[in-house]
Amino acid sequence: MNEHHARVCGSAEWAEHLQNDILPALTAAIDPGSVMLEVGPGPGAATEWLRHRVARLVAVEHEEPAAEALAARYAGTNVEVIRGDATDLRLADASFDAAGCFTMLHHVPTVALQNRLLAEMLRVLRPGGVLVGSDSLPSDALHHFHVEDTYNPVEPGTLLTRLQTLGYEQITVSVSETLTFVAHCPADPEKTTEPASR
Numbered sequence: 001m002n003e004h005h006a007r008v009c010g011s012a013e014w015a016e017h018l019q020n021d022i023l024p025a026l027t028a029a030i031d032p033g034s035v036m037l038e039v040g041p042g043p044g045a046a047t048e049w050l051r052h053r054v055a056r057l058v059a060v061e062h063e064e065p066a067a068e069a070l071a072a073r074y075a076g077t078n079v080e081v082i083r084g085d086a087t088d089l090r091l092a093d094a095s096f097d098a099a100g101c102f103t104m105l106h107h108v109p110t111v112a113l114q115n116r117l118l119a120e121m122l123r124v125l126r127p128g129g130v131l132v133g134s135d136s137l138p139s140d141a142l143h144h145f146h147v148e149d150t151y152n153p154v155e156p157g158t159l160l161t162r163l164q165t166l167g168y169e170q171i172t173v174s175v176s177e178t179l180t181f182v183a184h185c186p187a188d189p190e191k192t193t194e195p196a197s198r
């Protein structure tokens with residue numbers, strides 16, 4: 001993230017927006033179970049809200065300083081912070097009840113890598129587990145906001161098919177001011193996940 005972006009994502013206003021306007025509506029109809037994965041937590045605006053709704057939250061963050069700051073913030077709590085790449089999760093198959101990615105897919109540089117990340121999240125979800133996510137809609141303003149930063153916004157019209165092709169089912173994609181989505185890992189343990197190309 002560029003410096004300006006990091007400041008906004010770490011602000012109280014952003015946390016308030018995510019925690020009041022996005023997450024309650026996005027999770028209203030789902031049961032997150034007891035063990036949840038969050039990828040790309042950044043400064044932790046979603047982490048803070050989610051951790052009060054599950055027994056254990058594992059947060060996988062790619063950038064070392066962000067992972068270290070989050071680990072220090074949540075030392076001794078129900079949040080475990082792992083520095084890692086969510087396109088290559090070092091986590092066991094079927095080990096999470098729920099998984100979430102918020103405002104982070106547009107930081108994953110290619111569609112193939114975004115698909116790989118979503119496939120990894122499916123792999124670590126237990127049968128019947130649920131994926132929830134949100135991201136900003138593509139816009140010129142957002143493009144300018146990402147100067148000297150990765151900016152690969154999700155094309156909302158393609159997301160449902162992408163999730164379906166990866167093996168998710170019961171998928172809902174909503175577009176308002178923000179793109180939000182909910183998708184489920186098939187309850188059948190014989191699910192077939194197509195490997196996403198790098």
Ligand SMILES: C[S@@+](CC[C@H](N)C(=O)[O-])C[C@H]1O[C@@H](n2cnc3c(N)ncnc32)[C@H](O)[C@@H]1O
Pocket residue numbers: 001009018039040041042043044045046060061062063066084085086087101102103104107108
């Ligand atoms: C814009 S921030 C969003 C932070 C937080 N989710 C929020 O909504 O406030 C995107 C975060 O995703 C992280 N990220 C990007 N690619 C990642 C990957 N492949 N694996 C894990 N984290 C990643 C970035 O390092 C950054 O901290």
